[in-house]
Amino acid sequence: MAKPIPVLxxxxxxxxxxxxxxxxxxxxxxxxxxxxxxxxxxxxxxKPGEPKLYPCHRLDRDTSxxxxxxxxxxxxxxxxxxxxxxxxxxxxxxxxxGKMEKTQGTFNASIRSWDKRRYDPASLPQQAITRFQVKxxxxxxxxxxVELVTGRTNQIRIxxxxxxxxxxxxxxxxxxxxxxLKFRRVxxxxxxxEWLHPHTKKNIIVQSPLPQDxxxxxxxHPGPK
Numbered sequence: 001m002a003k004p005i006p007v008l009x010x011x012x013x014x015x016x017x018x019x020x021x022x023x024x025x026x027x028x029x030x031x032x033x034x035x036x037x038x039x040x041x042x043x044x045x046x047k048p049g050e051p052k053l054y055p056c057h058r059l060d061r062d063t064s065x066x067x068x069x070x071x072x073x074x075x076x077x078x079x080x081x082x083x084x085x086x087x088x089x090x091x092x093x094x095x096x097x098g099k100m101e102k103t104q105g106t107f108n109a110s111i112r113s114w115d116k117r118r119y120d121p122a123s124l125p126q127q128a129i130t131r132f133q134v135k136x137x138x139x140x141x142x143x144x145x146v147e148l149v150t151g152r153t154n155q156i157r158i159x160x161x162x163x164x165x166x167x168x169x170x171x172x173x174x175x176x177x178x179x180x181l182k183f184r185r186v187x188x189x190x191x192x193x194e195w196l197h198p199h200t201k202k203n204i205i206v207q208s209p210l211p212q213d214x215x216x217x218x219x220x221h222p223g224p225k
Contacts, residue, residue, distance in 0.1 A: 021064040065190030089194040095187035096165040104133040113153035
């Protein structure tokens with residue numbers, strides 16, 4: 001039996017899971033069976049009467065952390081409407097190569113994800129806005145708190161690479177061998193999700209602790225400067 005995906009929050013309409021790195025949210029065209037959608041629904045089926053769980057947003061395979069699922073299609077539609085309105089606050093932790101010149105700022109540049117096919121309208125450059133704040137600087141990398149204003153595919157990864165500070169472990173939008181610091185995945189973690197519940201009207205904040213691999217990277221380097 002697969003190890004259960006940790007639950008960070010749940011109510012009658014929604015469940016928030018703590019996604020491990022290295023796991024696709026939904027199957028790709030290769031039709032993988034070991035995906036987050038399949039795993040959490042396998043968990044749900046163990047509970048009598050549990051409705052099917054549907055993802056309300058996506059995280060990259062390499063990205064760990066907070067991800068929101070709906071209990072049933074109707075709740076999914078309600079939540080996805082909030083995402084389209086940018087009514088949720090999405091916070092990430094990112095480790096980037098080097099020392100950033102600014103301690104805080106906003107990336108506001110059109111981007112195009114390399115994941116999109118040419119015939120896909122989403123392959124055209126799209127406006128993307130990312131806010132960041134440097135939380136700590138280590139000798140070979142900077143620790144950033146990042147807020148997604150828009151939600152484009154690979155947005156944080158692309159914006160950081162465009163700025164000259166690619167994420168530690170980045171292999172798609174940067175040449176990894178140029179950087180001495182190595183990491184098995186992209187050092188990106190969905191730390192917090194905040195929203196106004198569409199039914200109860202309560203403000204919900206769900207957070208995920210920094211995963212072990214990112215904590216180990218900090219522990220194995222000298223203190224921040």
